Amino acid sequence: MAHINRENGVAAGRLDPTQVADNFTDLHPEYDGHEALVAADRCYFCHDAPCMTACPTSIDIPLFIRQIATGTPEAAAKTILNQNILGGMCARVCPTETLCEEVCVRETAEGKPVEIGRLQRYATDTLMASNSHPFTRADKTGKSVAVIGAGPAGLSCAHRLAMLGHDVAVFEARAKGGGLNEFGIAAYKSTNDFAQRELDWLLSIGGIEIRYGQSLGDGITLNALQSDFDAVFLGMGLTAVNALGMDGEDKDNVSDAVDFIADLRQASDLTALPVGRRVVVIGGGMTAIDAGVQAKLLGAEDVTIVYRRGQEAMAASSFEQELAQQKGVTLICNATPVGVEGNGSLTGVTFAYTETQNGKLVTLDETFTLPADQLFKAIGQKLGDTPDALTLEGGKIKVDDAQRSSVSGVWAGGDCASGGDDLTVTAVAEGRDAAMDIHATLMGAS
Amino acid sequence: MADLTSNFLGISSPNPFWLASAPPTDKEYNVRRAFEAGWGGVVWKTLGMEGPPVVNVNGPRYGAIHGADRRLLGLNNIELITDRPLEVNLAEMTRVKKDYPDHALIASVMVPCEEDAWKEIIPRIAETGCDGFELNFGCPHGMAERGMGSAVGQVPEYIEMVTRWCKEATDLPVIVKLTPNITNILHPAQAAKDGGADAVSLINTINSITSVNLDAMSPEPMIDGKGTHGGYCGPAVKPIALNMVAEIARNPGTHGLPISGIGGVTTWRDAAEFMALGAGNVQVCTAAMTYGFKVVQEMISGLSQWMDEQGYNSIDEIVGRAVPNVTDWQYLNLNHVTKARISQEDCIKCGRCFAACEDTSHQAITMSEDRVFDVKDDECVACNLCVNVCPVEGCITMETIAPGAMDERTGKPVADEYANWTTHPNNPGATAAE
Structure with missing residues (x-):
């Protein structure tokens, strides 16, 4: 029986290293060649395929699956990457159950879709393992573009611009690129340092320089970028987090789930990462699930995710919810926090039940307290400080269909921009589309 | 047994x-x-x-x-x-x-x-x-x-x-x-x-x-x-x-x-x-x-x-x-008229029938915005290709048009009597019907 450290409080080494390593293995192990062929055989090569329509990056899914089936996964990868340069990561993190696989006609026919995500991973992994890059740069245009943020939107934009012959400077606030792929996704979805490997592979096209430790507003102004570059793309994501706005939020061991996830992703030794014996996560999105599940996998004895609305309203997909429950995480819905308990250190969180009455969420009188020695807040991220010149919409940078912001010569995409679903795949699509419009603009097309 | x-x-x-x-x-x-x-x-x-x-x-x-x-x-x-x-x-x-x-x-x-x-x-x-x-x-x-x-x-x-x-x-x-x-x-x-x-x-x-x-x-x-x-x-x-x-x-x-x-x-x-x-x-x-x-x-x-x-x-x-x-082609009944029928209940909306008919046959299947596939009787020659390419067995079938009913493609009612190529007017070697 594996050793379990039941010490109260927040402590490291709750599980032995073997158990931790086992807990954090790949969520969807990669196919071997035979499995890929069997899975690919199931695709019907639909006309005007629903899966392709459902994909935010419009990958030609029937074509790439047929290319796998006929023994050319490298060609399949090119089909994927042509639409989505981060196809490798999207294959791992896309909520396929609500996108391509949800509309697969075999889901209709049998309740078992073609496993598009895993097939995509097979193709892209095969290509990346060959250490080759399928795209080359066009002749240099002499134009240069500044990209803010080396996350999915920024990288997608930068790659497409580089491919089209422009020189790209990417300004990245952190010391590493990848954005949420590197800092914000559960470790079991991106094993073996995949985000960095994919970043290195993406950059191998050339023409992209990443300047680390530099962010907009911190010594760099939009005006300066506009004068130094021919165009600017903003893809800095959501850099601020929402607060509960209640007393006790500053107690020890109360923190933002995104920080916990980032720390976990950057930890060189997961057994050295402290986690509470009893952990409470407040929120109902992917971040809440990622934090809760990973806390459990690190050895927390009890992990409870509490969401203020009904389960059907959770932003996390049903697949993610089931994953949490499978891993032993408790989901409590219709409860909102009303008190953070403890003197100095956290001892518990008090919640009041809620109910939706006439479309409005109402807090009821009845309360309950969950004992807790660690609390993660996962109630949403928001835009950090942005240049005043930019018009906002719904708390995000307002963009049009071509990802143009209200400021001429400035485009935006990804989580910081309006529209989209805060998914990696939509960020990639927006970055790519912005690049195409920047290119058209810089090259004098209409 | x-x-x-x-x-x-x-x-x-x-x-x-x-x-x-x-x-x-x-x-x-x-x-x-x-x-x-x-x-x-x-x-x-x-x-x-x-x-x-x-x-x-x-x-x-x-x-x-x-x-x-x-x-x-x-x-x-x-x-x-x-x-x-x-x-x-x-x-x-x-x-x-x-x-x-x-x-x-x-x-x-x-x-x-x-x-x-x-x-x-x-x-x-x-x-x-x-x-x-x-x-x-x-x-x-x-x-x-x-x-x-x-x-x-x-x-x-x-x-x-x-x-x-x-x-x-x-x-x-x-x-x-x-x-x-x-x-x-x-x-x-x-x-x-x-x-x-x-x-x-x-x-x-x-x-x-x-x-x-x-x-x-x-x-x-x-x-x-x-x-x-x-x-x-x-x-x-x-x-x-x-x-x-x-x-x-x-x-x-x-x-x-x-x-x-x-x-x-x-x-x-x-x-x-x-x-x-x-x-x-x-x-x-x-x-x-x-x-x-x-x-x-x-x-x-x-x-x-x-x-x-x-x-x-x-x-x-x-x-x-x-x-x-088992007979020769020339003896097949040319007055036997069928039309493809797509069961909307069984259809999984893959669109293969549409692609096959539109690209390689008689443009006799329509596709709506919401992927509903229907047969155009005035174009359908009953070739059976849609039946053959459909991945769902029994989803597309051939319906025999009863004698007297209109064949929308020819604009003529379906004839009751058997008639084959040997007596067809287009056949230069046709023998007069007895």
């Missing part, structure tokens, strides 16, 4: 499923296990002349065509006749027949086209107690280069001659195995009949190259960088075999000549189809080579269940039952 006992040419076997002369029937060990597994009979792997046996290649003998999930659809082989000494085979056959008197044991034979050779070996083989002979005039590879196998089967005069020699040499039934590597199967079948054959069996394998190794630029199976054509069999050849069986069964000259049906029989249904087209029994090889001897159990249970459901009591009741309905 239906009686599956087969009495082909007076040779009794517990069921009509025989293993064809091929690798599965090359030796006592296999044949005993086949009988134990339920096979009704075997045609022993082809015997050759006494003396040093033939040799086989020492590289791969088989090549294959695969469908989805590597389902084996076609198999090709370059194996020759038995490469074991004649006396060993004869001793084994004798022992097996003695222990399995109720199962059919047929000797397949191939020796040079010389009267003495055939007349010497036939009586000698008969001493094993075998129930009959099958003359291998079919193998298209290797032995054909030496003037045997399909080299004989492609010359009707030789077929007739050798068959006659064999009939003169034995009182046992003689089956002539035909090669499909010929333009008209009726000629060799007629020759066999003229030579006195008790039956024909068909088809033997089809000349084929299954694939090319694109690295070595050689046909597969590849032997030291080279390949040769082999004999193709398995599910892929069944349609070709069914047609040849049917042609012999319905041709006035050969009608009534007993047929042992061979070619891609994989399930009970395949067997029932061969028998409906005139085969008195079937021979199986590729299915056994793919799935093992046990596969016969499904053939037995399936045929039995189907016969019970249909009210057939014996094999004889199904043999040839579909033959009267």
Whole structure:
């Protein structure tokens, strides 16, 4: 029986290293060649395929699956990457159950879709393992573009611009690129340092320089970028987090789930990462699930995710919810926090039940307290400080269909921009589309 | 329960499923296990002349065509006749027949086209107690280069001659195995009949190259960088075999000549189809080579269940039952009008019917914004392609338009009477309707 450290409080080494390593293995192990062929055989090569329509990056899914089936996964990868340069990561993190696989006609026919995500991973992994890059740069245009943020939107934009012959400077606030792929996704979805490997592979096209430790507003102004570059793309994501706005939020061991996830992703030794014996996560999105599940996998004895609305309203997909429950995480819905308990250190969180009455969420009188020695807040991220010149919409940078912001010569995409679903795949699509419009603009097309 | 006992040419076997002369029937060990597994009979792997046996290649003998999930659809082989000494085979056959008197044991034979050779070996083989002979005039590879196998089967005069020699040499039934590597199967079948054959069996394998190794630029199976054509069999050849069986069964000259049906029989249904087209029994090889001897159990249970459901009591009741309905194109009823019907309830919206019809047929299927597929009766010629490409069985069907109802495509009501090409006004050679 594996050793379990039941010490109260927040402590490291709750599980032995073997158990931790086992807990954090790949969520969807990669196919071997035979499995890929069997899975690919199931695709019907639909006309005007629903899966392709459902994909935010419009990958030609029937074509790439047929290319796998006929023994050319490298060609399949090119089909994927042509639409989505981060196809490798999207294959791992896309909520396929609500996108391509949800509309697969075999889901209709049998309740078992073609496993598009895993097939995509097979193709892209095969290509990346060959250490080759399928795209080359066009002749240099002499134009240069500044990209803010080396996350999915920024990288997608930068790659497409580089491919089209422009020189790209990417300004990245952190010391590493990848954005949420590197800092914000559960470790079991991106094993073996995949985000960095994919970043290195993406950059191998050339023409992209990443300047680390530099962010907009911190010594760099939009005006300066506009004068130094021919165009600017903003893809800095959501850099601020929402607060509960209640007393006790500053107690020890109360923190933002995104920080916990980032720390976990950057930890060189997961057994050295402290986690509470009893952990409470407040929120109902992917971040809440990622934090809760990973806390459990690190050895927390009890992990409870509490969401203020009904389960059907959770932003996390049903697949993610089931994953949490499978891993032993408790989901409590219709409860909102009303008190953070403890003197100095956290001892518990008090919640009041809620109910939706006439479309409005109402807090009821009845309360309950969950004992807790660690609390993660996962109630949403928001835009950090942005240049005043930019018009906002719904708390995000307002963009049009071509990802143009209200400021001429400035485009935006990804989580910081309006529209989209805060998914990696939509960020990639927006970055790519912005690049195409920047290119058209810089090259004098209409 | 239906009686599956087969009495082909007076040779009794517990069921009509025989293993064809091929690798599965090359030796006592296999044949005993086949009988134990339920096979009704075997045609022993082809015997050759006494003396040093033939040799086989020492590289791969088989090549294959695969469908989805590597389902084996076609198999090709370059194996020759038995490469074991004649006396060993004869001793084994004798022992097996003695222990399995109720199962059919047929000797397949191939020796040079010389009267003495055939007349010497036939009586000698008969001493094993075998129930009959099958003359291998079919193998298209290797032995054909030496003037045997399909080299004989492609010359009707030789077929007739050798068959006659064999009939003169034995009182046992003689089956002539035909090669499909010929333009008209009726000629060799007629020759066999003229030579006195008790039956024909068909088809033997089809000349084929299954694939090319694109690295070595050689046909597969590849032997030291080279390949040769082999004999193709398995599910892929069944349609070709069914047609040849049917042609012999319905041709006035050969009608009534007993047929042992061979070619891609994989399930009970395949067997029932061969028998409906005139085969008195079937021979199986590729299915056994793919799935093992046990596969016969499904053939037995399936045929039995189907016969019970249909009210057939014996094999004889199904043999040839579909033959009267095999006709020439010119006699098909041109006044029979059907239209495709798509069951919206069963449709999974893959759109393959639309792509097939729109791109390659008659633009008779519409696709709506929300992926609802409908048939345009005014364009549908009832070609059946949509039915064939639809992945959901029974989702698209053909509805017969009743006489008197309007055919939207022609703008005329469907005629009640039968009418075919022979009397059609567009036919320059049309004969006046009587």
